[in-house]
Amino acid sequence: MNTFPGLTRRGLLAGVSGASIALAAGPASATDPELDRATALPLHDVRLLPSRWADAVDRNRLYLLSLDPDRLLSPFLSQAGLLPKAPRYGGWESDTITGHTLGHYLSALSLLHAQTGDAEARIRVDTIVSELARVQTASGDSYVGGFTRRASDGTIENGKVIFREIASGDIRSTGFDLNGAWSPLYNVHKTLAGLLDAQALCGNQKALGIAVGMAGFLRGVFDRLDDAQVQRVLSCEYGGLNESLAEIAARTGDRSWLVFAARIYDRKVLDPLAEKQDDLANIHANTQIPKLIGLQRIAELSDDPARRIAPRFFWERVTRHHSFVIGGNADREYFFTADTPSQHITEQTCEHCNSYNMLKLTRQLFANRPDAALFDFYERAHLNHVLAAHNPRTGMFTYMTPLLSGAVREWSTPENDFWCCVGTGMESHAKHGDSIFWESGDTLLVNLFIPAEARWTRMKARLSLQTRYPDDGAVSLQLADLPAPRRFAVGFRLPGWAENRFTLAVNGVPAEPRRKNGFLVLRRVWNAGDRISLILPMSLRIERTPDDPHLITVLRGPAVLCADLGPAGDGKPYDGVDPALVAADPIADLHPAPDDPLSFITAAAGRPGMLRFTPFHGQAERRSAVYLRCFSETEWAAEQTRFLAEQRQRKELAARSVDILHLGEMQAEHDHAVSAEKSYPLVYRGRNGRDLRAGGFISFRLKIRPGPMLLRISGWSAGHDDGFTVRVEGHVLSVQPADNSGQSRTSDVDLPIPAALTNGKTQMTVRLEGSGTRTAGPFFTVRTLDAAAALPI
Incomplete structure (x- = not known):
C-alpha cells in the first residue's frame, strides 16, 4: 500500500456534487492484532519454485521478449x-x-x-x-x-x-x-x-x-x-481511469488528484451498487469491473466508508450469482441474469479480462478485510480460468474460455490479434507469485498453495513453500532461515471446499490451530528450520447450477474436472452428442483411471459411453464438457428422446452456421463492421439487440461460403411493428411487411441469398432499413447459413 507522508485526516477535499473525501492517515486501530488488514509480500521478494505456475511465467517470458x-x-x-x-x-x-x-x-x-x-x-x-x-x-x-x-x-x-x-x-x-x-x-x-x-x-x-x-x-x-x-x-x-488517478494521488501526495479520481464515477452503474441493487444483467461485464477497482482504491485513500459498499456488494453478487464454476463470468462479454448459468453455457463464456480484474478486486478487498472466503474465489478463478486461458505449449492466450460441450479454445497468434485479453494475459502470467504470502501485523498468511520461496522482511525470515497442490493436498511451509527464535503467528487458508477437514502439524507433531476468518492460525516461538505441514482432503464432489439441479459439475479439491471429448486440432465442428451422467450418485460411479491418478472414469453412469474426467485447466488443446446433465434411471428414460433431439437440432444449426452477428454487443459489432443510424443497442427480454427506427439503418459484414446460402434474421415482434427492407450488396433481397397481428413472439426470417450476389466472395454487406413511422425489431442475431439441407427453426 502506498501512503501519504505528512498528510492527515484534516485535509478535506472538495468533492463532486457536494461530496467530500479526505486522504486517510493510515489503517484504523487494530481490533485483532493478527488479522487487521493485510499486505501481500512484495513480488520481488517471492520466487516461484518448479510448478505449472513457474512454467507459465517462463513461457510467457519467451513471448514477451519475442x-x-x-x-x-x-x-x-x-x-x-x-x-x-x-x-x-x-x-x-x-x-x-x-x-x-x-x-x-x-x-x-x-x-x-x-x-x-x-x-x-x-x-x-x-x-x-x-x-x-x-x-x-x-x-x-x-x-x-x-x-x-x-x-x-x-x-x-x-x-x-x-x-x-x-x-x-x-x-x-x-x-x-x-x-x-x-x-x-x-x-x-x-x-x-x-x-x-x-x-x-x-x-x-x-x-x-x-x-x-x-x-x-x-x-x-x-x-x-x-x-x-x-x-x-x-x-x-x-477502464480503470479512476484507479490510475487515485494511484497518482497516492504516489505524489497531491490531494487534487483524488478529487479528479472521484469525478470519474459512472452514476448509472455505480449508484445502484452503492444502494446494494443488482442491476448487472445484460451490461458489459469488463467495462464495469475496473470502475469498482478504482472506487475501492479511492475508498482506501479516503475517510468515506460509503465508498466501500459498492465494490464489496459487486464482488459478492458477481462471484456468487453471476459466475460459472471455473470462476469466470459473462456470456458474450455480458453479465447474465443472476443465478441463471444453465441458460448461458455457450462457446462465448468467460472473457479472460473479467477474471484478471475480478482477481485485482479480490486482492483489494482482502487487503482491507482479510477473509479466507475471498481467496476461495481467487483460487478457483486463478487455477481454473486464468491458467486455462494460457496455452503452455505456444504461450498464446484465449479471449473467451468456452464452456459449451465440445467447444475448442481459440488461441491468439503472436503478431496479429492483440485483443484486450492478450494484454491481460501477458500480465497474469508474469505475476503468479503476487498473492501467495501476505502479512497482517506479525502474522504471516499463506493464501495460495503454489511452490515458492520468499523473504519476509519484517521477521528477517526466509520461507520455503513446498507442495504438489492441487495434484495432492500436502502443503509444507519451512522457516528456512530465521536469525533468532521469534514469536509470531502463521496462518494457512482453510479452503471452504475442505469442509473443515484437515491435518496440521509442526515438525511432525499434531498442532491445534486457532480459527480466525477462515485461517488456521498458529502462534508460538519459531526457530530456523521449523516446518508446518498441512494436509487437505482432495475428494471428489459435485456442484449443481442454481437454476437447473440436473446440470452438474465435478470438482476435486479446487480443480474443476471435465469430461475429455478428444483432441481439438481437427478444425471441424464438434458433431458428438453432449455427454450426460445417469446415476443417483455420480461421485460413487467415478474411480481413478488406471493410467493417471488425476483422472477419473465412469463405471456405468456415462452416456453415450464411458467418460474420462480430467482437470479442465490442462485441456488447452482438447475438447471438453464441464457442465453435464445428470439423471436418475427413471428420469433418463423420460428425457432421453427429447434431450437427444434437442442436441441434434442445436448441432445441426451450429454446423450450418457460417457466421453469426450478435447485435448490441461491443466486440461482435466491431468484428462485423456494424454501422448504424437511428438504431440503438438495447436489452429486451434478457437479450442484447438493436432496434431499427423509421428512416434508419443497420449495416454489417457477414462471412459466406460458395453454394446455396440463407440469411436468418432473428428478433422479436410485438405484433404492431413496422416492416423493414433487407439489402445484400446494395440489392433489395426482401421487403418485410409490417406486423399488425397483435401477437408478441420471437421472429425468425429466413431469406435465400441469390448466388449472383455472392459469387466469388467470402463476405457480403447486409443492410437492414427501417420504414413506416414506428420501430422494427429489436433484432438479436443475424446468421448466414448453409442451405444445403432443411434447417431447424
Missing part, C-alpha cells in the same frame, strides 16, 4: 509527429484502439522483472519509458497517446482531436465509441497503469512524471465539463 517494443511504440510516435522505428503489429494494433497493448506490455515487463529479476525486462521498461518521454515532449502539452479515431467521412486521424471536441462540449458517446474513437479512455488507462507499474516495480521515476503529465492533460479537459457532460463522457468504457 515482441518488438518499437512496433508497439509506433502509433505513439506517429501521433506525436515523430518517425516510427518499426511498423505497427496487426489485429487490434492496426485498428483505432491501437496503443492499448503497450500499456499492458509495460505492466507485464515490470511484473516479470519483479517476479524473476529478469534484466532484459527491466532494460525494455526503461527504453519504452524514455520513448514515451520523447512523445510527451514532442506533443508540447503533456499528451501521450497512440489511439486513432475514425472521422465522419471514414478517414483515420489522430485520436487526440477528440479531447478538443469534448472540452468544447461536443460529446458523442456510446458504450464503446467516444467521438469516433474506440474506448479511448480505456486506452489511456492502460498507458497510465503501465507507467505506474514501471515506477513501482522497476523504480523508474521518469515514468511517474509522464503519468502525472498525461493526467494533467486529461484534467484540463474535464475541468471544462459540468457534471452532466462528464456523465455523457463516462457512458463510454473508460
Whole structure:
C-alpha cells in the first residue's frame, strides 16, 4: 500500500456534487492484532519454485521478449509527429484502439522483472519509458497517446482531436465509441497503469512524471465539463481511469488528484451498487469491473466508508450469482441474469479480462478485510480460468474460455490479434507469485498453495513453500532461515471446499490451530528450520447450477474436472452428442483411471459411453464438457428422446452456421463492421439487440461460403411493428411487411441469398432499413447459413 507522508485526516477535499473525501492517515486501530488488514509480500521478494505456475511465467517470458517494443511504440510516435522505428503489429494494433497493448506490455515487463529479476525486462521498461518521454515532449502539452479515431467521412486521424471536441462540449458517446474513437479512455488507462507499474516495480521515476503529465492533460479537459457532460463522457468504457488517478494521488501526495479520481464515477452503474441493487444483467461485464477497482482504491485513500459498499456488494453478487464454476463470468462479454448459468453455457463464456480484474478486486478487498472466503474465489478463478486461458505449449492466450460441450479454445497468434485479453494475459502470467504470502501485523498468511520461496522482511525470515497442490493436498511451509527464535503467528487458508477437514502439524507433531476468518492460525516461538505441514482432503464432489439441479459439475479439491471429448486440432465442428451422467450418485460411479491418478472414469453412469474426467485447466488443446446433465434411471428414460433431439437440432444449426452477428454487443459489432443510424443497442427480454427506427439503418459484414446460402434474421415482434427492407450488396433481397397481428413472439426470417450476389466472395454487406413511422425489431442475431439441407427453426 502506498501512503501519504505528512498528510492527515484534516485535509478535506472538495468533492463532486457536494461530496467530500479526505486522504486517510493510515489503517484504523487494530481490533485483532493478527488479522487487521493485510499486505501481500512484495513480488520481488517471492520466487516461484518448479510448478505449472513457474512454467507459465517462463513461457510467457519467451513471448514477451519475442515482441518488438518499437512496433508497439509506433502509433505513439506517429501521433506525436515523430518517425516510427518499426511498423505497427496487426489485429487490434492496426485498428483505432491501437496503443492499448503497450500499456499492458509495460505492466507485464515490470511484473516479470519483479517476479524473476529478469534484466532484459527491466532494460525494455526503461527504453519504452524514455520513448514515451520523447512523445510527451514532442506533443508540447503533456499528451501521450497512440489511439486513432475514425472521422465522419471514414478517414483515420489522430485520436487526440477528440479531447478538443469534448472540452468544447461536443460529446458523442456510446458504450464503446467516444467521438469516433474506440474506448479511448480505456486506452489511456492502460498507458497510465503501465507507467505506474514501471515506477513501482522497476523504480523508474521518469515514468511517474509522464503519468502525472498525461493526467494533467486529461484534467484540463474535464475541468471544462459540468457534471452532466462528464456523465455523457463516462457512458463510454473508460477502464480503470479512476484507479490510475487515485494511484497518482497516492504516489505524489497531491490531494487534487483524488478529487479528479472521484469525478470519474459512472452514476448509472455505480449508484445502484452503492444502494446494494443488482442491476448487472445484460451490461458489459469488463467495462464495469475496473470502475469498482478504482472506487475501492479511492475508498482506501479516503475517510468515506460509503465508498466501500459498492465494490464489496459487486464482488459478492458477481462471484456468487453471476459466475460459472471455473470462476469466470459473462456470456458474450455480458453479465447474465443472476443465478441463471444453465441458460448461458455457450462457446462465448468467460472473457479472460473479467477474471484478471475480478482477481485485482479480490486482492483489494482482502487487503482491507482479510477473509479466507475471498481467496476461495481467487483460487478457483486463478487455477481454473486464468491458467486455462494460457496455452503452455505456444504461450498464446484465449479471449473467451468456452464452456459449451465440445467447444475448442481459440488461441491468439503472436503478431496479429492483440485483443484486450492478450494484454491481460501477458500480465497474469508474469505475476503468479503476487498473492501467495501476505502479512497482517506479525502474522504471516499463506493464501495460495503454489511452490515458492520468499523473504519476509519484517521477521528477517526466509520461507520455503513446498507442495504438489492441487495434484495432492500436502502443503509444507519451512522457516528456512530465521536469525533468532521469534514469536509470531502463521496462518494457512482453510479452503471452504475442505469442509473443515484437515491435518496440521509442526515438525511432525499434531498442532491445534486457532480459527480466525477462515485461517488456521498458529502462534508460538519459531526457530530456523521449523516446518508446518498441512494436509487437505482432495475428494471428489459435485456442484449443481442454481437454476437447473440436473446440470452438474465435478470438482476435486479446487480443480474443476471435465469430461475429455478428444483432441481439438481437427478444425471441424464438434458433431458428438453432449455427454450426460445417469446415476443417483455420480461421485460413487467415478474411480481413478488406471493410467493417471488425476483422472477419473465412469463405471456405468456415462452416456453415450464411458467418460474420462480430467482437470479442465490442462485441456488447452482438447475438447471438453464441464457442465453435464445428470439423471436418475427413471428420469433418463423420460428425457432421453427429447434431450437427444434437442442436441441434434442445436448441432445441426451450429454446423450450418457460417457466421453469426450478435447485435448490441461491443466486440461482435466491431468484428462485423456494424454501422448504424437511428438504431440503438438495447436489452429486451434478457437479450442484447438493436432496434431499427423509421428512416434508419443497420449495416454489417457477414462471412459466406460458395453454394446455396440463407440469411436468418432473428428478433422479436410485438405484433404492431413496422416492416423493414433487407439489402445484400446494395440489392433489395426482401421487403418485410409490417406486423399488425397483435401477437408478441420471437421472429425468425429466413431469406435465400441469390448466388449472383455472392459469387466469388467470402463476405457480403447486409443492410437492414427501417420504414413506416414506428420501430422494427429489436433484432438479436443475424446468421448466414448453409442451405444445403432443411434447417431447424
